[in-house]
Every structure is written in C-alpha cells, then in structure tokens.
Amino acid sequence: xxxxxxxxxxxxxxxxxxxxxxxxxxxxxxxxxxxxxxxxxxxxxxxxxxxxxxxxxxxxxxxxxxxxxxxxxxxxxxxxxxxxxxxxxxxxxxxxxxxxxxxxxxxxxxxxxxxxxxxxxxxxxxxxxxxxxxxxxxxxxxxxxxxxxxxxxxxxxxxxxxxxxxxxxxxxxxxxxxxxxxxxxxxxxxxxxxxxxxxxxxxxxxxxxxxxxxxxxxxxxxxxxxxxxxxxxxxxxxxxxxxxxxxxxxxxxxxxxxxxxxxxxxxxxxxxxxxxxxxxxxxxxxxxxxxxxxxxxxxxxxxxxxxxxxxxxxxxxxxxxxxxxxxxxxxxxxxxxxxxxxxxxxxxxxxxxxxxxxxxxxxxxxxxxxxxxxxxxxxxxxxxxxxxxxxxxxxxxxxxxxxxxxxxxxxxxxxxxxxxxxxxxxxxxxxxxxxxxxxxxxxxxxxxxxxxxxxxxxxxxxxxxxxxxxxxxxxxxxxxxxxxxxxxxxxxxxxxxxxxxxxxxxxxxxxxxxxxxxxxxxxxxxxxxxxxxxxxxxxxxxxxxxxxxxxxxxxxxxxxxxxxxxxxxxxxxxxxxxxxxxxxxxxxxxxxxxxxxxxxxxxxxxxxxxxxxxxxxxxxxxxxxxxxxxxxxxxxxxxxxxxx
Amino acid sequence: xxxxxxxxxxxxxxxxxxxxxxxxxxxxxxxxxxxxxxxxxxxxxxxxxxxxxxxxxxxxxxxxxxxxxxxxxxxxxxxxxxxxxxxxxxxxxxxxxxxxxxxxxxxxxxxxxxxxxxxxxxxxxxxxxxxxxxxxxxxxxxxxxxxxxxxxxxxxxxxxxxxxxxxxxxxxxxxxxxxxxxxxxxxxxxxxxxxxxxxxxxxxxxxxxxxxxxxxxxxxxxxxxxxxxxxxxxxxxxxxxxxxxxxxx
Numbered sequence: 001x002x003x004x005x006x007x008x009x010x011x012x013x014x015x016x017x018x019x020x021x022x023x024x025x026x027x028x029x030x031x032x033x034x035x036x037x038x039x040x041x042x043x044x045x046x047x048x049x050x051x052x053x054x055x056x057x058x059x060x061x062x063x064x065x066x067x068x069x070x071x072x073x074x075x076x077x078x079x080x081x082x083x084x085x086x087x088x089x090x091x092x093x094x095x096x097x098x099x100x101x102x103x104x105x106x107x108x109x110x111x112x113x114x115x116x117x118x119x120x121x122x123x124x125x126x127x128x129x130x131x132x133x134x135x136x137x138x139x140x141x142x143x144x145x146x147x148x149x150x151x152x153x154x155x156x157x158x159x160x161x162x163x164x165x166x167x168x169x170x171x172x173x174x175x176x177x178x179x180x181x182x183x184x185x186x187x188x189x190x191x192x193x194x195x196x197x198x199x200x201x202x203x204x205x206x207x208x209x210x211x212x213x214x215x216x217x218x219x220x221x222x223x224x225x226x227x228x229x230x231x232x233x234x235x236x237x238x239x240x241x242x243x244x245x246x247x248x249x250x251x252x253x254x255x256x257x258x259x260x261x262x263x264x265x266x267x268x269x270x271x272x273x274x275x276x277x278x279x280x281x282x283x284x285x286x287x288x289x290x291x292x293x294x295x296x297x298x299x300x301x302x303x304x305x306x307x308x309x310x311x312x313x314x315x316x317x318x319x320x321x322x323x324x325x326x327x328x329x330x331x332x333x334x335x336x337x338x339x340x341x342x343x344x345x346x347x348x349x350x351x352x353x354x355x356x357x358x359x360x361x362x363x364x365x366x367x368x369x370x371x372x373x374x375x376x377x378x379x380x381x382x383x384x385x386x387x388x389x390x391x392x393x394x395x396x397x398x399x400x401x402x403x404x405x406x407x408x409x410x411x412x413x414x415x416x417x418x419x420x421x422x423x424x425x426x427x428x429x430x431x432x433x434x435x436x437x438x439x440x441x442x443x444x445x446x447x448x449x450x451x452x453x454x455x456x457x458x459x460x461x462x463x464x465x466x467x468x469x470x471x472x473x474x475x476x477x478x479x480x481x482x483x484x485x486x487x488x489x490x491x492x493x494x495x496x497x498x499x500x501x502x503x504x505x506x507x508x509x510x511x512x513x514x515x516x517x518x519x520x521x522x523x524x525x526x527x528x529x530x531x532x533x534x535x536x537x538x539x540x541x542x543x544x545x546x547x548x549x550x551x552x553x554x555x556x557x558x559x560x561x562x563x564x565x566x567x568x569x570x571x572x573x574x575x576x577x578x579x580x581x582x583x584x585x586x587x588x589x590x591x592x593x594x595x596x597x598x599x600x601x602x603x604x605x606x607x608x609x610x611x612x613x614x615x616x617x618x619x620x621x622x623x624x625x626x627x628x629x630x631x632x633x634x635x636x637x638x639x640x641x642x643x644x
Numbered sequence: 645x646x647x648x649x650x651x652x653x654x655x656x657x658x659x660x661x662x663x664x665x666x667x668x669x670x671x672x673x674x675x676x677x678x679x680x681x682x683x684x685x686x687x688x689x690x691x692x693x694x695x696x697x698x699x700x701x702x703x704x705x706x707x708x709x710x711x712x713x714x715x716x717x718x719x720x721x722x723x724x725x726x727x728x729x730x731x732x733x734x735x736x737x738x739x740x741x742x743x744x745x746x747x748x749x750x751x752x753x754x755x756x757x758x759x760x761x762x763x764x765x766x767x768x769x770x771x772x773x774x775x776x777x778x779x780x781x782x783x784x785x786x787x788x789x790x791x792x793x794x795x796x797x798x799x800x801x802x803x804x805x806x807x808x809x810x811x812x813x814x815x816x817x818x819x820x821x822x823x824x825x826x827x828x829x830x831x832x833x834x835x836x837x838x839x840x841x842x843x844x845x846x847x848x849x850x851x852x853x854x855x856x857x858x859x860x861x862x863x864x865x866x867x868x869x870x871x872x873x874x875x876x877x878x879x880x881x882x883x884x885x886x887x888x889x890x891x892x893x
Contacts, residue, residue: 051777066699067764069804070707086784122778129780131773131833133797140787158797164706165800172772179768187761210753239701273674278682279703387705390728391676456777504689506682551694555656556754558697559689 003256003614003629006417007111012635013093016115019418020461024468031056033472035219036463037204039191039246041068043163043170043448044431045225047455050173053182055460060217061174062186062206064241064561069171072227072239073451076163077284077384078147079155080127080448082120087144091152093117098636100446103149103336104411104439105588105604106638107259107612109631111418112436119457120449124156126456130169134158147444148285149336149643155445160284160384166448170455190561191246192489194222194253194427197481200470201250201427205486207493209561212553214486214493218477220470221426221463224250225455228410228432230263232569232576233521234513236407237269237282243565244572247414247433255422256614256627258415258435260572261580264442264589265522266408267340270391271360280406281391283363284384285444288333290368290377291401293340295361297321299351306354312362312400323347327599331643338441338589338602339643341405345522346600348404355402364400405522409447411438411589412579415614415629419462420454423614426466430454435612440588493553496563501546505559508543509566512536516573520580525593529581533574537621540570575615575624582626585609597640606638645671645731648739649684651696654752661752663741673732677720678703678710680731698756703727705868708803711810712756713743718807718866725805725868745806747815749853760806762852763820769848770841771824773833792830799827801869808863808871814855819863821849822879823871829882839886846883 008019026034034057038049041063049061063071083096096117101108124142128134134156135143144153158165177183188209195203195216203218229244230236251257268283296302297319304310323343325332333340344361347353354360369377374397378385385396392402414422414429416436421428431451438446519525519532543566551557586595586602587609595603612629646669654661668687671680678700685695701709705728714720720729734740742756750758788796800823808819825842828834834841857876864873 047777054776065701065707065709066760067804069764069767070701070709072702072707074708075702075704075706084783124783125780126775126777128783128786129773129775129833131796131828131831133793133800133827133831134783135797136788136790136793138790140789140793141784158800161706161801164803165797168800172767173775173777175764175768176772176774178764185764187764237704239707240703241701274672276672276675276679276683278676278679281704387728390705390722390724391730393674393730393732460777504686506686548689550689550692556697556757559695 001423001627003415003627004417005109005629006419007109008418012110012114015111016118023461023465026464026468028056030472032058034058034467035060035475037217037219037222038062038225039204039223040071040225040227040433041171041174042071042073042225042227042431043167043451044433044455045071045223046167046170046174047452048223048225048430048459049183050170050177051456051460052463053177053180059177059183060186060219061183062189062191064188064190064209066187068174068185068187069168071167072242073167073448074164075239076448077160077282078286079145079157079162079445080123080166081147081154081445082124082156082449083117083154084121084124086142087153089152091154095152096120096154099150100437100443101439101636102641103443104441105602105641106439106606106610106633107587107631108437108439110633110635115458116437116450116453119453122457123449123452127166127169130172132158132165132169145286146289146334148288148334148340149443157286160286160381163448166452170452193249193485194424195482195485196253196424197479200425202475202479203477203482205489207489210556212555212557214490216477216482216486218475218482220467220475221428223428223430223459224414224433225430226433228413229569229572230407230410232512232573233407233516234509235272235277235280235517237266237280240279243568245565245568247429248568248572250414250422250424250427252617254424255427256415256616257412257575258612258614259412259579260576260615261520261583261590262411262440262588263407264337264409264411265341265405267337267344267405268363268403269406270388271355271402271404272357281387282406282408283388283401283403285337287363287381287384290380291333291363291365292322292367293324293333293361293363294320294322295347295352295354302352302354306356306358312354328643335643336441336443341522342591342600344405360402360404362400363403365396366400369397409442411435411440411442415612419465420459421462421466428459428463430459440590493560496547496549496560496567497553499544499547499549501548503546504548505562505566508539508547509569511539512566512570512573515539516576520576523591523593524580526581529577533577533581536570536574536577543567543570578624579613579615583609583613601640645673645734645736647671647734650739650741652743653696653755656754657751671731673730675731676703676727677714677729677731678727696756697754700727706803708805711745711758711805713745713810715741718745718810719868723866723868723870745810747809747854749815749817750806750809762854763804763806763817765852766817766821766845766848767824770837770844773828774837786832788832796827796830799823799830799871799875802871803869805868807866807868809854811862811866812855812858813862814858816857816863817849817852817854818857818876818879819867819871821845822875825879825882826875829878838882839889839891842879842882842886
C-alpha cells in the first residue's frame with residue numbers, strides 16, 4: 001500500500017488555510033444526521049467530542065475511568081507551548097515549527113508540525129475564554145516560562161498543574177454538550193475492538209466495566225483519542241490504566257502502526273525506590289528553569305555519598321560536575337529531554353550516580369533559593385516540591401532533589417495522514433495515540449498543544465470532509481459484522497478466564513517491562529534487541545498458558561481488565577523491538593549504541609532512514625510488514641542537532 | 645512492617661457487605677498505600693481469592709480517582725490523596741481499617757469502589773462558560789488581576805475525589821460545588837452566566853441527594869488539595885444574590 005500523507009501542495013504557511021478551503025463541508029442541517037464515536041476523554045478526546053457536538057454532530061464519548069475528568073492528560077504539569085510572542089523575545093509560528101522539527105530530530109512531517117504551530121495561538125485564546133486560570137503577571141496579562149529545546153519563553157502554565165486546568169476546561173465544554181444532549185457519555189466503558197465494514201470503520205465493541213456487558217455501537221466515524229503506550233514498560237509516568245488496547249485492536253484490523261520504537265524517556269522523575277514500585281512520578285521539566293543538574297566530579301566522592309559518609313550539601317563547588325552546563329553551554333540545563341536523559345545515564349554508568357542504587361542525579365535549587373528566596377521558588381513550584389517530599393520523605397528546599405529518567409511519552413502511534421485519518425477510512429487517531437507531530441523526540445509542553453490542536457482545531461474540519469463524502473445514510477447497526485466482532489471479543493474473554501494458570505497478570509507485566517527497559521529503553525543494540533524479541537515471544541506464550549485471571553466477566557473485574565491490556569502490550573512490545581532493530585541509526589529518543597558521534601550524541605542516517613516506518617499487521621505471531629513514508633524537508637535544512 | 649488490615653468487602657451494589665481481616669507482612673515504609681494494597685492483592689490472587697477492588701489511576705495525586713476511608717479519615721492520616729500516602733505514616737503492628745466513601749449519593753459498586761457520577765451531573769448543570777470552539781477574543785484581551793487569577797486557580801484545583809463528601813457527616817457536596825462556582829464567579833469570563841450557574845448547580849447538588857452544610861468545616865480540613873471553606877461562603881452569597889435578583893422576582 002502506498003502511504004499518502006495527503007499533505008497539501010504549496011508554500012508551508014498556506015497549506016492549512018488552502019486545505020481548509022478545499023475540504024468538503026457538511027451543512028448544519030445534515031450534521032445532526034451523523035453519529036461520531038470518540039474513544040478517550042483526555043485533551044484530544046474531550047476537545048474533539050465537545051467541538052463536534054457544538055457543530056451539531058451526535059457524539060458518543062467513551063472512557064474507562066469513572067469520569068471523563070480523570071483521563072491522564074490531567075497529570076501534565078509544566079505547560080503548553082504557543083507561538084504568541086507575548087514576551088517580545090523573537091518567537092513566531094515559524095520558530096515554534098522549527099524548534100519542534102529540530103527537537104524531533106527531523107523525523108516529523110513539516111506540514112503537520114507547521115499546522116500545529118499555527119493553531120497553537122488559538123488554543124490559548126480558547127482555553128482562556130473557557131475560564132482556565134493560567135498564570136498571570138501583575139498587569140493582568142498572561143505569564144510565560146521557558147522549556148527545554150527552546151530559547152524563547154512561550155510556555156503558558158497554571159502553576160504545576162497545567163494539564164489539570166486544560167483538561168478541566170475541555171471537560172467543562174464536554175459537560176455542556178452532555179447537558180445539551182449532543183454527547184452521550186459512557187464512563188467505565190472500555191473499547192475492545194473496532195468494527196470494520198467494507199473497509200470502513202463503522203463502530204466499536206465495548207465492555208461495560210461494571211456489568212461486563214459486551215455492547216456494540218455504530219457510527220459514521222470513530223476517533224481514537226486513547227493516549228500512549230508507555231505502560232508497556234510497566235514502570236512509567238503514565239496512569240495505571242493507560243493502555244494500548246484500543247490502538248492495538250485497530251492495528252490488528254488494518255490500521256498501520258508508525259514508529260513504535262520512538263519512546264520518550266523523561267529526564268526528571270523521582271528514582272525507583274524498590275521492587276514494590278507500581279509507577280514513577282514525574283517532576284516537571286519546568287524545574288530545570290531554576291534547578292541545576294549535577295553529580296559529584298569523581299567516582300570516589302559519589303561512593304562516599306552513596307554510603308552516607310558525606311551529604312550532598314557538604315560537597316564543595318569544585319567537586320561538583322554540572323555536566324549539562326559544562327557540555328551544552330548555550331542551552332545548559334534546558335537541553336531537550338532525550339539529551340538530558342542520555343547524559344544522566346552516562347554519568348550513572350560511570351559510577352557517579354547519587355542514591356543507594358546509583359541510578360540518580362541531583363537537581364539542586366540551592367542557588368535559585370539563594371538568588372530569589374524560598375518564597376519565590378515556592379510560588380513557582382510549591383506543589384511539585386510538596387509532592388516530592390510526600391513520596392521521598394526529603395525536603396527539596398533543604399537538600400537537592402534526586403532524579404532519574406523514566407518512560408513518559410510515546411511519539412509513535414497509529415499512522416495518520418494530514419487529516420488525522422488512519423489507514424482504515426473513517427477511523428481517526430488524535431493526540432498521543434497518533435504518531436504525527438513529534439518525530440523521534442517530543443519537546444516539553446508540546447503534548448498538551450498537540451492534543452488540543454487535534455481536538456479543537458483540526459478534526460472538526462477534517463472529519464467533515466470525510467462525512468460529506470460518505471453521505472448521511474445511517475450505519476446499519478444490525479450488520480452481521482457487529483455481532484461477529486462482539487463474538488470474537490467474548491471468545492477472547494472466555495479464553496483469558498479459562499486459562500486458570502499459576503501466575504498473576506502483574507507477574508507478566510513486570511517481566512515484560514524489564515525486558516523492554518533493558519533492551520529497548522534509553523540505549524539499544526542490535527544484539528540486545530534480538531535477544532529481547534525471543535524473550536518476549538516466550539513470555540507471550542507463557543502468558544496464554546499460565547496466567548491466572550480470577551472472577552468472572554459479569555462483574556467489576558479489574559484483573560480481567562488488566563489481563564486484556566497486558567496481552568496487547570505483549571504483542572506491541574515485539575513490534576517496538578522490530579522497529580528499533582530495523583532502524584539502523586540513532587535519532588531523538590531512539591538511541592542505538594552502534595550509531596553515535598564521537599561525543600556520544602545521536603547519529604542520524606538521513607540518506608537511509610528519513611522516513612516514517614509504518615507497520616502492517618499480517619497475522620498472529622508473524623513478523624509485520626514494513627511500509628515507508630518518505631519525509632520531505634523543503635523548509636528546514638537537516639543538520640546534526642546541536643545544543644552546545 | 646507487619647500490619648493487620650480490616651477491609652470492607654462487598655460483592656456488588658445489592659450485597660450487604662462487611663469487614664474482612666487480612667494480616668500482611670514485609671511492608672516497607674517507602675511503599676505508597678496503594679502499593680501496599682497491590683501486595684495484598686497479589687497474595688490474594690495467589691491463594692485464589694478475589695482481589696480487593698479499589699479505584700486508582702494516575703497515582704500522583706491529581707486525577708482524583710483514588711478514594712478510601714482509612715482509619716476513619718478520607719485519604720487517611722495525611723492531608724493528601726491515598727495514592728500519595730506512604731507507609732511511613734504508619735507503624736509496625738498497626739491495625740488499619742479501610743472503607744469506601746460512604747454517602748447516599750455515592751453508592752458502592754464493589755468493595756471500595758463507589759459511583760461518583762453525581763459530581764459529573766453537577767458540573768453538567770452549569771460548571772462551564774458557554775463558549776463554542778473558535779471565535780473567541782485574543783487571550784490577552786481579557787486581563788485579570790494576578791490576585792484574582794491566583795484565587796480562581798486555588799478554587800480550580802479541586803480534583804473531584806469526593807473526600808469532602810466522605811468527611812461530612814451530612815455527606816454534603818458544598819465544597820465541591822462551591823469550588824467550581826467560585827472559580828467562575830471570580831473570573832470575568834464567568835460573569836454572563838453567573839447567577840444561572842449558581843442556581844442550577846445547587847439545584848442539581850440537592851437533587852443528587854447530598855446533604856446540607858454542617859458548618860463544621862470537616863470538608864476543608866480533609867480536602868487533599870486544600871480547597872478553602874471561603875468558597876462555600878462565596879457560593880452562598882452567589883446563590884442569595886441569584887435568587888433575589890430582579891429576574892427571579
């Protein structure tokens with residue numbers, strides 16, 4: 001299949017405007033004849049559901065949580081980028097576009113990224129109009145801060161809870177449409193499969209998590225806004241329920257999966273404390289505005305620290321290595337995430353890590369507190385400092401924070417064209433669930449931007465173009481394909497419940513996570529990936545023979561829910577490995593040890609790998625088929641990324 | 645640490661439910677409370693017993709999904725969410741009693757899981773500014789004094805967990821409802837629908853079966869996000885000014 005990205009021709013800055021004009025429209029009276037399903041109610045899902053309902057479409061919105069307000073977008077801390085140039089510091093749409101393309105290590109589409117930068121300014125206007133309480137200056141205008149990978153201040157924020165405030169804004173817009181009767185909500189309902197009829201997505205199969213009822217829902221279009229798959233690593237900053245199931249089932253029905261190996265490892269997370277750990281907690285990147293990252297200059301000093309013979313604050317200035325400031329003088333502590341993470345790994349691998357496990361570096365606010373006073377730092381980061389103290393029992397106002405990289409975001413996802421449509425007509429993917437805008441590395445404060453851009457300002461146009469073409473005829477909910485797909489879901493549930501083996505679902509999930517983290521995490525090698533592929537295959541076989549899922553389907557059964565998700569992670573893991581193995585270069589978050597520059601930076605191979613790898617499912621246990629979408633760069637010059 | 649857990653087990657909404665005692669050993673002080681529950685559930689699974697169901701998701705104190713009434717307090721002894729409560733708050737040999745939120749408007753679904761959809765319906769009644777996507781003014785055309793923006797933000801940090809209802813002996817949802825009414829009443833964007841919003845949200849709150857305010861402040865004392873009692877005072881003012889305004893006379 002030839003992958004057509006449908007990027008409109010013409011100059012970069014005119015593509016979206018032209019495309020909006022060229023797309024077909026659905027007249028207001030006809031909009032009410034269409035049904036649209038939105039799966040997931042995070043920033044992308046809630047904003048899409050609300051915006052489509054406002055236009056007049058009939059929307060059904062699904063989430064597995066007990067309320068749409070709990071989707072994991074809520075946990076985003078630091079902020080949202082927008083090219084407003086309110087600070088008069090040289091920002092522009094083109095600069096945001098350029099920073100994002102460069103930050104993504106030249107593995108994203110120019111057209112998509114430019115559109116993202118273009119609509120970013122509308123997002124801020126929209127959110128303010130909804131009553132989102134962004135941070136403000138004393139004059140009453142909006143405040144900004146800086147984030148990694150940029151030299152301008154373009155990040156809008158609401159203390160350390162920006163995701164929460166933006167999601168509650170989108171949730172309020174969604175709630176209004178629920179009250180208006182244009183959105184029907186299905187909380188505690190999990191999507192189990194997509195129904196494809198004559199090659200088009202025509203509905204979904206769901207499981208009611210309270211009663212276990214398997215239900216089918218018909219629609220003219222299905223939007224997957226189901227987030228990322230970082231939980232394949234077991235430990236990540238994702239919510240416990242975040243999963244790949246919706247995207248993976250769509251993949252198995254024909255939607256290509258793009259760049260699955262592009263994983264973001266976030267540099268500033270609270271380090272792992274023991275085997276019991278169930279998740280990792282992020283400390284916002286915004287902390288790198290004022291915190292300085294360092295480790296002891298020598299291994300001897302680090303050893304003393306680990307043994308508790310000295311304390312961090314006793315280490316004199318000349319014995320500290322502020323390695324980011326030393327190696328990258330112009331970006332300093334604000335280098336992009338992949339660079340910061342990799343360097344933390346290097347210093348820990350050298351034996352200079354600072355906690356008992358040797359897998360942590362310091363993030364120190366001593367100098368900022370001395371400069372600005374504790375109150376100023378508290379006003380900026382109070383909730384993050386409290387959270388840190390709650391989890392670690394240490395007071396970061398007095399001793400430096402300890403941080404270590406952790407899986408945070410997945411740039412890969414379902415392949416979509418410029419209209420956000422997957423390779424299944426009528427099936428769309430928005431937000432983190434798609435692959436389109438961040439290339440091989442996402443810049444901080446860009447996930448919120450993309451989720452809301454897709455939901456508020458892209459899909460309301462592009463879905464109309466498709467709907468206008470297929471006509472208003474209702475989808476036949478009695479088509480045999482619905483019953484057939486539902487039966488397959490039921491069979492799978494029965495299979496999981498009847499194995500009655502000896503090991504818990506978590507046992508398999510933890511084991512998978514370990515394989516993925518060791519071989520497909522911050523650094524990858526061909527040899528390690530090869531080994532991991534075999535291990536995952538064996539683990540998957542063991543899962544289907546020996547997993548223990550108690551209880552029954554017709555009740556709230558959290559073990560069964562988890563079993564489904566882990567079963568899908570066990571398949572996705574192998575595809576991630578294949579993708580990482582095939583990509584013989586390093587780019588952004590994908591770092592193959594064989595391909596690096598003399599000073600340890602990622603070494604791209606633009607000649608052979610400047611493409612999107614889109615994988616097609618070919619059958620259970622079979623290797624997937626690779627399709628390539630070449631990336632064309634007409635407006636930026638591909639260079640070795642430098643933050644020095 | 646060695647602990648004794650007394651956990652509320654209830655098969656479904658119709659079941660009467662009751663406490664079951666579980667001894668547990670090998671708990672480290674660095675574990676979060678929910679990780680301790682994970683350990684217990686792994687043990688139960690191994691024995692072939694149905695694991696304890698409880699709500700949780702982000703485990704970083706912001707989604708509001710976790711609940712649990714621990715030793716007679718919502719979210720336990722610290723003023724935080726249960727997922728952020730760590731075992732260092734307990735001592736070896738402690739007995740810990742774990743119950744679901746108890747309120748007429750929050751029926752138990754199973755074990756420690758309750759139905760909080762009443763909160764969604766309160767928001768649906770008016771917890772928004774009625775603007776559609778697009779066609780809004782430039783963000784800096786609505787200047788807001790920093791003090792007001794900060795105060796609105798403080799009200800807006802409510803995570804909708806329901807601890808306020810669980811803490812209140814009348815199971816009142818005044819703190820939750822007032823946080824949203826306050827946020828929007830303080831901001832210029834919320835002025836147009838200010839009166840109607842207060843009336844509708846309060847009517848919905850009453851219709852859901854939440855009780856009246858006790859004026860004891862238990863809700864604010866237990867709120868993991870420190871939502872202030874002054875929001876309730878503001879909501880009452882908003883309500884009175886709405887019902888006595890000329891449109892209603």
